[in-house]
Amino acid sequence: MSSIKITTNDSQEGSLKVAFATTDLENIDAHFGAAKQFAVYEISKTGTSLCEIKKVLEKDTDKAVALLEGIDIVYFTNVGAIAAAKLINSGIFTIKYKEIVSIEEEVKKLKEMLNSNPPPFIKKIIEKKAS
Template identity: 80%
Template sequence: MSSIKITSNTSGEGMLRVAFATKDLENIDSHFGSAKQFAIYDISKSSISLSEIKKVDEKDTDKTVALLKGIDIVYFTNVGAIAAAKLINSGIFTIKYKDVVGIDEETKKLQDMLNANPPPFIKKIIEKKAA
């Protein structure tokens, strides 16, 4: 497992750290268990930035979950039951899309939620980080 640091962002109020299982760094287009990389974004009310790309070097659920430590939400096209349970037990909220969705579209949607009335799961993430 390796990661490539793109930018450094200071943690601010309402900041979400989100991972996208992606093959092309543009779309949510990978199954969690077979993902070769995750694009990690920091999203706040005022900014969206790609902070790093975490590479998955071997197919091992426990190592992949550990690689995502500190992530608030992970997106993918599918996930097995055991992997989903391990993610949730690690405090990572999971979101599954059956169809390929653009990362830009999803990051913008999250930012809009932060600037409006976030759903309960987003509020819970923010409250947990502020505590």
Template identity: 75%
Template sequence: MSSIKITTNGSQEGALKIAFATTDMQNIDSHFGSATQFAVYDVSKDNITVCEILKVPEKDTDKTVELLKDIDIVYFTNIGAVAAAKIINSGIFPIKYKEIVPIDEELEKLKTMLGSNPPPFIKKIIEKKAA
């Protein structure tokens, strides 16, 4: 990892809770519907904290969405239309990559974005968390 300092000392107040569909804990490399686990991090402009690994016990979209209920943004390589609608209706912002992307690169982008001028969708999530 580049300049990312990752800690494991619990959740950060006001941080975004981010989940990555991953098979290897290094890359965003899983389809939402076939993901067996999600790596969860808290990300703020100052810190990145590893929170937990959420294991998906069975392939059931409703149960997976429920498992992710505290997540602000979820990343994956693909998602079906019904699952995408359920994620969005649950207040989770979905981000799809067509190619495999390293998790640490995305964490660094998010941290930098939070320290500068975040896009409107990130500002909306921050405002919702502050309310």
């Protein structure tokens, strides 16, 4: 496992760290267990930035979950039951899309949610990080 740091911005209060399983860095288009990389974004009310690309060098659920330490939400097209349980037990909220979705569009939706009335799961993430 390795990662490429894009920026070194400090996390903003009330921000989310979100990982997207992706093959092309543009779409959520990979199964969690088969993902070769995760694009990690920092999303806040005032901005968004691609802050890291985490590369998966070997197929190992425990290592993949450990690679995502510090991530609040992970998106993918599918996930096995054991991997999903390990992610949830690590405090990472999971979101599965059956179809391929644009990362840019999802980032935009998350920013809009933060600026309006976020759903309970996002409020819970932000409250947990603030305490």
